[in-house]
Amino acid sequence: MDGYQTRIRYFDGHSRDALIREHEVPFPDGRLIVSRTDTCGIITHCNQAFVEMSGYPERELIGQPHSILRHPDMPRAAFQDLWETVQAGRKWHGHVKNLRKDGSCYWVLATVIPNVRHGRIAGYTSVRRKPARSRIHESIALYARLREAENP
Amino acid sequence: MTLQMTVSPDFPPAYIAGWYIFNTWLQRQSGLPIHLTLYDSFAAQRAVLAQGGIDLIYANPYDAAFLVRECGFVTLAAPCNRADEVVLAGTQTGPVNTIEDLAAGTVIARTDDPDVNLMGMMLLEPAALHAGNTTAITVDSYPLVAKQLLQGHAGIGFFLEEAFDSLSALVRGQLRELVRSRISVIRHVLLAGPGVRAQQVEHLTTLLLAMDQDDRGQAVLESMNLSGWEAHSQEDTEFMIDLMDTLDTQVLPG
Structure with missing residues:
Protein backbone atom coordinates (compact mmCIF):
# COMPACT_ATOMS: atom_id res chain seq x y z
CA MET A 1 0.00 0.00 0.00
CA ASP A 2 1.33 3.47 -0.89
CA PHE A 11 -3.25 20.14 20.65
CA ASP A 12 -3.73 18.62 24.11
CA GLY A 13 -0.26 17.05 24.00
CA HIS A 14 -0.87 13.38 23.19
CA SER A 15 0.10 11.75 19.90
CA ARG A 16 -0.31 8.60 17.80
CA ASP A 17 1.25 6.99 14.72
CA ALA A 18 -0.87 6.76 11.55
CA LEU A 19 -0.60 5.77 7.91
CA ARG A 36 -22.33 12.63 19.03
CA THR A 37 -19.75 12.72 21.77
CA ASP A 38 -19.78 13.11 25.52
CA THR A 39 -18.34 16.26 27.04
CA CYS A 40 -14.81 14.78 26.78
CA GLY A 41 -15.06 14.18 23.02
CA ILE A 42 -15.60 10.43 23.28
CA ILE A 43 -17.87 9.13 20.48
CA VAL A 51 -19.01 4.46 9.35
CA GLU A 52 -18.75 4.37 5.55
CA MET A 53 -16.64 7.52 5.22
CA SER A 54 -14.29 6.87 8.15
CA GLY A 55 -13.63 3.28 7.08
CA TYR A 56 -13.97 2.07 10.69
CA PRO A 57 -16.71 -0.36 11.75
CA GLU A 58 -19.06 1.16 14.31
CA ARG A 59 -17.67 -1.00 17.14
CA GLU A 60 -14.23 0.56 16.59
CA LEU A 61 -15.65 4.10 16.74
CA ILE A 62 -17.91 4.03 19.78
CA GLY A 63 -15.86 4.79 22.88
CA GLN A 64 -12.98 6.31 20.93
CA PRO A 65 -12.01 10.01 20.99
CA HIS A 66 -13.30 11.94 17.99
CA SER A 67 -9.68 12.82 17.23
CA ILE A 68 -9.35 9.31 15.75
CA LEU A 69 -10.20 11.14 12.48
CA ARG A 70 -7.55 13.80 12.91
CA HIS A 71 -5.44 14.30 9.78
CA PRO A 72 -1.89 15.61 10.23
CA ASP A 73 -2.55 18.30 7.60
CA MET A 74 -4.99 19.94 10.03
CA PRO A 75 -3.44 22.63 12.23
CA ARG A 76 -3.77 22.07 15.96
CA ALA A 77 -5.14 25.62 16.29
CA ALA A 78 -8.31 24.62 14.42
CA PHE A 79 -9.26 22.02 17.03
CA GLN A 80 -8.24 24.26 19.90
CA ASP A 81 -10.63 26.88 18.49
CA LEU A 82 -13.32 24.21 18.08
CA TRP A 83 -13.11 23.08 21.70
CA GLU A 84 -12.90 26.59 23.14
CA THR A 85 -15.98 27.59 21.11
CA VAL A 86 -18.23 24.65 21.95
CA GLN A 87 -17.19 24.51 25.61
CA ALA A 88 -18.31 28.14 25.80
CA GLY A 89 -21.74 26.96 24.58
CA ARG A 90 -21.42 28.28 21.02
CA LYS A 91 -21.69 26.65 17.60
CA TRP A 92 -18.43 26.03 15.66
CA HIS A 93 -18.05 25.43 11.97
CA GLY A 94 -15.14 24.97 9.67
CA HIS A 95 -13.67 22.95 6.82
CA VAL A 96 -11.89 19.85 8.04
CA LYS A 97 -9.66 17.29 6.35
CA ASN A 98 -10.36 13.95 8.01
CA LEU A 99 -8.25 10.81 8.10
CA ARG A 100 -9.79 7.45 7.19
CA LYS A 101 -8.71 4.18 8.72
CA ASP A 102 -6.93 3.22 5.47
CA GLY A 103 -4.89 6.44 5.50
CA SER A 104 -6.82 8.22 2.77
CA CYS A 105 -8.72 11.42 3.48
CA TYR A 106 -12.03 13.20 2.98
CA TRP A 107 -12.94 16.87 3.29
CA VAL A 108 -16.04 18.01 5.13
CA LEU A 109 -17.79 21.18 6.16
CA ALA A 110 -18.25 20.47 9.85
CA THR A 111 -20.58 22.08 12.35
CA VAL A 112 -20.34 21.19 16.02
CA ILE A 113 -23.03 22.22 18.46
CA PRO A 114 -23.26 21.74 22.23
CA ASN A 115 -26.24 19.63 23.32
CA VAL A 116 -27.73 21.77 26.06
CA ARG A 117 -30.09 19.79 28.31
CA HIS A 118 -31.66 21.30 31.43
CA GLY A 119 -29.35 24.28 31.12
CA ARG A 120 -26.04 22.43 30.95
CA ILE A 121 -23.90 20.93 28.20
CA ALA A 122 -24.58 17.18 28.07
CA GLY A 123 -22.39 16.43 25.02
CA TYR A 124 -21.78 17.59 21.47
CA THR A 125 -23.31 16.83 18.07
CA SER A 126 -21.12 17.06 14.99
CA VAL A 127 -22.67 17.19 11.53
CA ARG A 128 -20.50 17.09 8.42
CA ARG A 129 -21.69 17.91 4.92
CA LYS A 130 -20.24 18.22 1.43
CA PRO A 131 -18.09 21.33 1.05
CA ALA A 132 -17.50 23.48 -2.02
CA ARG A 133 -14.26 22.61 -3.83
CA SER A 134 -13.31 26.31 -3.88
CA ARG A 135 -13.53 26.42 -0.07
CA ILE A 136 -11.34 23.32 0.21
CA HIS A 137 -8.64 25.04 -1.84
CA GLU A 138 -8.85 28.11 0.43
CA SER A 139 -8.59 25.88 3.50
CA ILE A 140 -5.56 23.99 2.15
CA ALA A 141 -3.68 27.26 1.80
CA LEU A 142 -4.82 28.61 5.18
CA TYR A 143 -4.00 25.40 7.07
CA ALA A 144 -0.54 25.21 5.48
CA ARG A 145 0.21 28.69 6.84
CA LEU A 146 -1.12 27.77 10.29
CA ARG A 147 0.93 24.54 10.39
CA GLU A 148 4.04 26.48 9.44
CA ALA A 149 3.43 28.86 12.33
CA GLU A 150 2.95 25.90 14.69
CA ASN A 151 6.10 24.10 13.48
CA PRO A 152 8.56 26.84 12.56
CA MET B 1 -61.65 21.78 27.62
CA THR B 2 -61.62 20.94 23.91
CA LEU B 3 -58.11 20.23 22.64
CA GLN B 4 -57.29 22.15 19.48
CA MET B 5 -55.42 20.05 16.93
CA THR B 6 -53.76 21.07 13.66
CA VAL B 7 -51.52 19.59 10.99
CA SER B 8 -48.45 21.06 9.31
CA PRO B 9 -49.69 22.64 6.04
CA ASP B 10 -47.14 20.67 3.98
CA PHE B 11 -49.06 17.37 4.03
CA PRO B 12 -50.35 16.22 0.62
CA PRO B 13 -53.87 17.64 -0.06
CA ALA B 14 -55.07 14.16 -1.05
CA TYR B 15 -55.04 13.20 2.65
CA ILE B 16 -57.08 16.07 4.11
CA ALA B 17 -60.05 13.76 4.71
CA GLY B 18 -57.75 11.27 6.43
CA TRP B 19 -56.76 13.80 9.08
CA TYR B 20 -60.44 14.49 9.87
CA ILE B 21 -61.01 10.74 10.19
CA PHE B 22 -57.98 10.58 12.49
CA ASN B 23 -59.44 13.38 14.60
CA THR B 24 -62.65 11.40 15.05
CA TRP B 25 -60.74 8.20 15.84
CA LEU B 26 -58.57 9.95 18.44
CA GLN B 27 -61.59 11.56 20.12
CA ARG B 28 -63.42 8.26 20.39
CA GLN B 29 -60.42 6.30 21.60
CA SER B 30 -59.27 8.87 24.15
CA GLY B 31 -62.63 10.20 25.28
CA LEU B 32 -61.20 13.69 24.94
CA PRO B 33 -62.94 16.43 22.94
CA ILE B 34 -60.58 17.32 20.07
CA HIS B 35 -61.21 19.84 17.32
CA LEU B 36 -59.17 19.79 14.12
CA THR B 37 -58.42 22.99 12.21
CA LEU B 38 -56.25 22.99 9.08
CA TYR B 39 -54.39 26.09 7.89
CA ASP B 40 -53.38 26.70 4.30
CA SER B 41 -50.03 28.31 5.10
CA PHE B 42 -47.26 28.12 7.68
CA ALA B 43 -47.75 31.83 8.42
CA ALA B 44 -51.44 31.38 9.26
CA GLN B 45 -50.68 28.39 11.47
CA ARG B 46 -47.83 30.17 13.27
CA ALA B 47 -50.09 33.13 14.05
CA VAL B 48 -52.44 30.78 15.93
CA LEU B 49 -49.53 28.97 17.60
CA ALA B 50 -48.14 32.29 18.81
CA GLN B 51 -51.44 32.96 20.60
CA GLY B 52 -51.26 29.58 22.35
CA GLY B 53 -54.26 28.35 20.38
CA ILE B 54 -52.94 24.86 19.55
CA ASP B 55 -52.77 21.83 21.88
CA LEU B 56 -51.92 19.03 19.45
CA ILE B 57 -49.92 19.47 16.25
CA TYR B 58 -48.45 17.22 13.59
CA ALA B 59 -45.51 19.57 13.26
CA ASN B 60 -43.02 20.24 10.54
CA PRO B 61 -39.57 19.60 12.10
CA TYR B 62 -38.62 23.25 11.71
CA ASP B 63 -41.66 24.35 13.74
CA ALA B 64 -41.12 21.48 16.19
CA ALA B 65 -37.80 23.05 17.14
CA PHE B 66 -39.48 26.28 18.18
CA LEU B 67 -42.42 24.57 19.86
CA VAL B 68 -40.27 22.21 21.95
CA ARG B 69 -37.51 24.65 22.87
CA GLU B 70 -39.55 27.82 23.32
CA CYS B 71 -43.15 26.78 24.04
CA GLY B 72 -42.87 23.67 26.21
CA PHE B 73 -44.39 21.19 23.74
CA VAL B 74 -43.60 17.50 24.27
CA THR B 75 -43.41 14.65 21.75
CA LEU B 76 -46.26 12.11 21.53
CA ALA B 77 -45.00 10.02 18.60
CA ALA B 78 -43.54 10.12 15.11
CA PRO B 79 -44.83 8.42 11.94
CA CYS B 80 -43.14 5.07 11.27
CA ASN B 81 -40.44 4.93 8.60
CA ARG B 82 -41.07 8.43 7.35
CA ALA B 83 -38.22 10.94 7.27
CA ASP B 84 -38.38 14.29 5.50
CA GLU B 85 -36.04 14.13 2.52
CA VAL B 86 -35.64 16.57 -0.34
CA VAL B 87 -34.99 16.43 -4.06
CA LEU B 88 -33.22 19.22 -5.93
CA ALA B 89 -34.04 19.22 -9.64
CA GLY B 90 -33.42 21.19 -12.80
CA THR B 91 -34.75 20.49 -16.27
CA GLN B 92 -33.75 17.89 -18.87
CA THR B 93 -33.12 20.61 -21.42
CA GLY B 94 -31.15 22.88 -19.08
CA PRO B 95 -27.35 23.10 -18.83
CA VAL B 96 -27.12 21.84 -15.25
CA ASN B 97 -26.14 18.20 -14.77
CA THR B 98 -24.78 18.33 -11.22
CA ILE B 99 -25.15 20.69 -8.26
CA GLU B 100 -21.58 21.89 -8.86
CA ASP B 101 -22.66 23.20 -12.31
CA LEU B 102 -24.79 25.87 -10.61
CA ALA B 103 -23.31 29.35 -10.38
CA ALA B 104 -23.85 32.52 -8.35
CA GLY B 105 -27.07 34.22 -9.42
CA THR B 106 -29.02 30.95 -9.61
CA VAL B 107 -32.78 31.39 -9.21
CA ILE B 108 -34.40 28.85 -6.84
CA ALA B 109 -38.06 27.85 -7.10
CA ARG B 110 -39.46 26.63 -3.79
CA THR B 111 -42.48 26.59 -1.50
CA ASP B 112 -42.57 28.09 2.01
CA ASP B 113 -41.86 24.64 3.56
CA PRO B 114 -39.17 25.57 6.09
CA ASP B 115 -37.37 22.26 6.58
CA VAL B 116 -37.26 21.55 2.84
CA ASN B 117 -35.77 24.99 2.25
CA LEU B 118 -33.23 24.49 5.04
CA MET B 119 -32.08 21.15 3.62
CA GLY B 120 -32.23 22.51 0.06
CA MET B 121 -29.88 25.39 0.84
CA MET B 122 -27.52 22.98 2.59
CA LEU B 123 -27.41 20.81 -0.54
CA LEU B 124 -26.39 23.86 -2.62
CA GLU B 125 -23.24 24.42 -0.57
CA PRO B 126 -21.03 22.22 -2.79
CA ALA B 127 -21.61 24.89 -5.47
CA ALA B 128 -20.69 27.64 -2.95
CA LEU B 129 -24.25 28.94 -3.19
CA HIS B 130 -26.01 30.59 -0.26
CA ALA B 131 -28.82 33.04 0.43
CA GLY B 132 -26.56 35.97 -0.46
CA ASN B 133 -25.76 34.88 -4.02
CA THR B 134 -29.05 33.24 -5.06
CA THR B 135 -32.60 34.48 -5.59
CA ALA B 136 -35.68 32.59 -4.45
CA ILE B 137 -39.13 32.49 -6.03
CA THR B 138 -41.66 31.19 -3.47
CA VAL B 139 -44.81 29.52 -4.80
CA ASP B 140 -47.77 27.80 -3.16
CA SER B 141 -47.21 24.16 -4.15
CA TYR B 142 -44.67 21.69 -5.51
CA PRO B 143 -46.39 21.38 -8.93
CA LEU B 144 -45.90 25.16 -9.18
CA VAL B 145 -42.20 24.71 -8.36
CA ALA B 146 -42.02 22.33 -11.34
CA LYS B 147 -43.89 24.86 -13.48
CA GLN B 148 -41.36 27.58 -12.61
CA LEU B 149 -38.57 25.27 -13.77
CA LEU B 150 -40.28 24.19 -16.98
CA GLN B 151 -41.14 27.78 -17.90
CA GLY B 152 -37.49 28.72 -17.46
CA HIS B 153 -38.06 31.10 -14.55
CA ALA B 154 -35.75 29.17 -12.19
CA GLY B 155 -32.57 27.13 -12.54
CA ILE B 156 -33.28 24.74 -9.69
CA GLY B 157 -36.27 23.66 -7.64
CA PHE B 158 -36.57 22.40 -4.06
CA PHE B 159 -39.06 19.53 -3.60
CA LEU B 160 -40.16 17.44 -0.66
CA GLU B 161 -39.20 13.96 -1.84
CA GLU B 162 -42.75 12.64 -1.54
CA ALA B 163 -44.08 15.57 -3.56
CA PHE B 164 -41.43 15.12 -6.27
CA ASP B 165 -42.23 11.43 -6.58
CA SER B 166 -45.95 12.30 -6.80
CA LEU B 167 -45.54 14.60 -9.81
CA SER B 168 -47.07 13.25 -13.00
CA ALA B 169 -44.81 11.11 -15.16
CA LEU B 170 -45.11 13.76 -17.89
CA VAL B 171 -43.78 16.51 -15.62
CA ARG B 172 -41.14 14.36 -13.91
CA GLY B 173 -39.89 13.23 -17.28
CA GLN B 174 -39.01 16.82 -18.13
CA LEU B 175 -37.12 17.37 -14.87
CA ARG B 176 -33.57 16.30 -14.07
CA GLU B 177 -33.01 15.10 -10.51
CA LEU B 178 -29.68 16.50 -9.32
CA VAL B 179 -29.51 15.30 -5.74
CA ARG B 180 -31.74 13.50 -3.27
CA SER B 181 -31.04 13.83 0.44
CA ARG B 182 -30.51 10.80 2.69
CA ILE B 183 -30.47 12.48 6.09
CA SER B 184 -32.92 10.07 7.80
CA VAL B 185 -33.42 11.82 11.14
CA ILE B 186 -35.38 14.96 10.17
CA ARG B 187 -39.05 14.11 10.42
CA HIS B 188 -42.48 15.41 11.33
CA VAL B 189 -43.56 14.72 14.91
CA LEU B 190 -46.86 14.78 16.74
CA LEU B 191 -46.56 17.19 19.67
CA ALA B 192 -48.71 18.12 22.65
CA GLY B 193 -48.69 21.62 24.07
CA PRO B 194 -48.36 22.65 27.72
CA GLY B 195 -52.17 22.73 28.06
CA VAL B 196 -52.33 18.94 27.68
CA ARG B 197 -51.96 17.25 31.08
CA ALA B 198 -49.16 14.68 31.61
CA GLN B 199 -51.72 11.89 32.12
CA GLN B 200 -53.40 12.79 28.82
CA VAL B 201 -50.00 12.82 27.04
CA GLU B 202 -49.31 9.33 28.33
CA HIS B 203 -52.78 8.09 27.36
CA LEU B 204 -52.62 9.59 23.84
CA THR B 205 -49.13 8.14 23.27
CA THR B 206 -50.29 4.68 24.30
CA LEU B 207 -53.24 4.88 21.88
CA LEU B 208 -51.08 6.08 18.99
CA LEU B 209 -48.39 3.43 19.41
CA ALA B 210 -51.05 0.70 19.32
CA MET B 211 -53.03 2.27 16.49
CA ASP B 212 -51.74 -0.10 13.79
CA GLN B 213 -52.70 -3.17 15.80
CA ASP B 214 -56.40 -3.24 14.90
CA ASP B 215 -58.20 -3.07 11.57
CA ARG B 216 -60.03 0.18 12.28
CA GLY B 217 -56.82 1.96 13.33
CA GLN B 218 -55.01 0.61 10.27
CA ALA B 219 -57.75 1.92 7.99
CA VAL B 220 -57.46 5.38 9.54
CA LEU B 221 -53.68 5.31 9.12
CA GLU B 222 -54.06 4.33 5.48
CA SER B 223 -56.38 7.28 4.91
CA MET B 224 -53.51 9.53 6.09
CA ASN B 225 -50.94 7.57 4.05
CA LEU B 226 -49.16 6.50 7.25
CA SER B 227 -48.23 2.99 8.34
CA GLY B 228 -48.25 3.63 12.08
CA TRP B 229 -46.80 5.69 14.89
CA GLU B 230 -43.58 4.95 16.72
CA ALA B 231 -42.09 6.20 19.94
CA HIS B 232 -39.98 9.34 19.57
CA SER B 233 -38.53 10.30 22.90
CA GLN B 234 -38.06 13.89 23.96
CA GLU B 235 -34.30 13.27 23.57
CA ASP B 236 -34.87 12.00 20.00
CA THR B 237 -36.66 15.28 19.27
CA GLU B 238 -33.97 17.34 21.00
CA PHE B 239 -31.32 15.53 18.91
CA MET B 240 -33.26 16.29 15.71
CA ILE B 241 -33.46 19.94 16.71
CA ASP B 242 -29.71 20.06 17.44
CA LEU B 243 -29.05 18.54 14.04
CA MET B 244 -31.27 21.06 12.27
CA ASP B 245 -29.54 23.82 14.18
CA THR B 246 -26.23 22.73 12.67
CA LEU B 247 -27.77 23.00 9.18
CA ASP B 248 -29.00 26.50 9.90
CA THR B 249 -25.46 27.77 9.50
CA GLN B 250 -24.73 29.63 6.30
CA VAL B 251 -20.98 29.41 5.82
CA LEU B 252 -20.06 32.41 3.72
CA PRO B 253 -16.75 32.88 1.93
CA GLY B 254 -14.08 34.15 4.31
Missing part, protein backbone atom coordinates in the same frame (compact mmCIF):
# COMPACT_ATOMS: atom_id res chain seq x y z
CA GLY A 3 1.67 6.18 1.73
CA TYR A 4 3.85 6.90 4.72
CA GLN A 5 3.76 6.57 8.50
CA THR A 6 3.69 9.73 10.58
CA ARG A 7 3.18 10.77 14.17
CA ILE A 8 0.09 12.93 14.70
CA ARG A 9 0.43 15.38 17.60
CA TYR A 10 -2.76 16.68 19.17
CA ILE A 20 -1.15 8.66 5.50
CA ARG A 21 -2.07 8.24 1.81
CA GLU A 22 -2.67 10.96 -0.75
CA HIS A 23 -5.97 9.54 -2.01
CA GLU A 24 -9.08 11.67 -1.32
CA VAL A 25 -12.48 9.96 -1.04
CA PRO A 26 -15.29 12.22 -2.33
CA PHE A 27 -18.08 13.16 0.06
CA PRO A 28 -21.30 11.37 -0.99
CA ASP A 29 -24.05 13.60 -2.42
CA GLY A 30 -27.12 14.20 -0.28
CA ARG A 31 -25.69 12.62 2.87
CA LEU A 32 -24.75 13.97 6.28
CA ILE A 33 -22.15 12.45 8.57
CA VAL A 34 -23.51 12.65 12.10
CA SER A 35 -21.89 11.79 15.39
CA THR A 44 -21.21 7.87 21.80
CA HIS A 45 -23.21 7.67 18.53
CA CYS A 46 -22.46 7.67 14.82
CA ASN A 47 -24.59 7.18 11.73
CA GLN A 48 -24.00 4.87 8.78
CA ALA A 49 -22.45 7.66 6.67
CA PHE A 50 -19.85 8.17 9.41
